[in-house]
Amino acid sequence: MxxxxxxxxxxxxxxxxxxxxxFSVEQGEVLSIVGFSGSGKSTILKILCGLLTPDSGIIDIExxxxxxxxQYSALFDSLNVFDNISFALQERKEFRNKYxxxxxxxxxxKSLETVGLEGIEDKYPHExxxxxxxxxxxxxxxxxxxxxxxxxxxTAGLDPVASTVIEDYILHLRDETKxxxxxxxxxxSTITRCSDRVIMLYxxxxxxxxxxxxxxxxxxxxxxxxVSASIEGxxxxxxxxx
Numbered sequence: 001m002x003x004x005x006x007x008x009x010x011x012x013x014x015x016x017x018x019x020x021x022x023f024s025v026e027q028g029e030v031l032s033i034v035g036f037s038g039s040g041k042s043t044i045l046k047i048l049c050g051l052l053t054p055d056s057g058i059i060d061i062e063x064x065x066x067x068x069x070x071q072y073s074a075l076f077d078s079l080n081v082f083d084n085i086s087f088a089l090q091e092r093k094e095f096r097n098k099y100x101x102x103x104x105x106x107x108x109x110k111s112l113e114t115v116g117l118e119g120i121e122d123k124y125p126h127e128x129x130x131x132x133x134x135x136x137x138x139x140x141x142x143x144x145x146x147x148x149x150x151x152x153x154x155t156a157g158l159d160p161v162a163s164t165v166i167e168d169y170i171l172h173l174r175d176e177t178k179x180x181x182x183x184x185x186x187x188x189s190t191i192t193r194c195s196d197r198v199i200m201l202y203x204x205x206x207x208x209x210x211x212x213x214x215x216x217x218x219x220x221x222x223x224x225x226x227v228s229a230s231i232e233g234x235x236x237x238x239x240x241x242x
């Protein structure tokens with residue numbers, strides 16, 4: 001189950017956020033997409049999961065379910081953990097009425113167990129820490145047994161320990177589900193711990209491709225500026241991001 005993107009282009013209000021970019025992700029691989037704010041990272045994910053339509057280009061995703069883990073969990077505040085996780089199984093037409101209530105309970109319990117959160121089905125999002133909300137969003141993502149998992153800044157807003165926990169579960173889900181994964185991130189620990197390969201975006205183009213080890217070599221001005229978090233370099237900070 002691979003992803004192939006060819007000559008992808010997307011504009012917003014006359015600004016070309018993605019300019020004829022191409023890349024691929026092989027089955028079971030974790031690709032990190034990195035870059036400063038406004039470089040188009042999240043736009044790629046939104047196109048891949050169908051939330052946005054590209055202006056041009058080819059998206060080749062083999063048949064399979066695509067799951068999205070949103071930046072700030074995006075849990076439904078009015079629903080408890082059980083209903084948040086089982087939402088897709090209860091509402092999507094291909095799953096609706098497929099499972100009994102007892103089967104749903106078993107599936108949700110298994111998903112929570114996978115992310116180390118047993119027995120919290122009756123709790124509401126406001127009763128959970130930020131890290132726990134992130135893990136519930138991971139449990140929700142895997143409940144449909146997806147072949148593809150897209151992560152949008154999965155460790156955003158978390159302290160270093162909570163970030164490490166989420167990174168551990170990204171690796172755990174990769175090993176357990178064998179899903180093809182894309183992680184949009186700017187956090188170096190996520191890049192180095194979770195990625196098989198990395199691409200860096202700037203000004204709508206891919207300015208680096210390689211492994212995390214290649215990125216850390218800082219042997220081109222883009223990787224040097226990114227790794228050192230310097231304001232000096234070829235990449236200028238955008239006023240707003242997409």
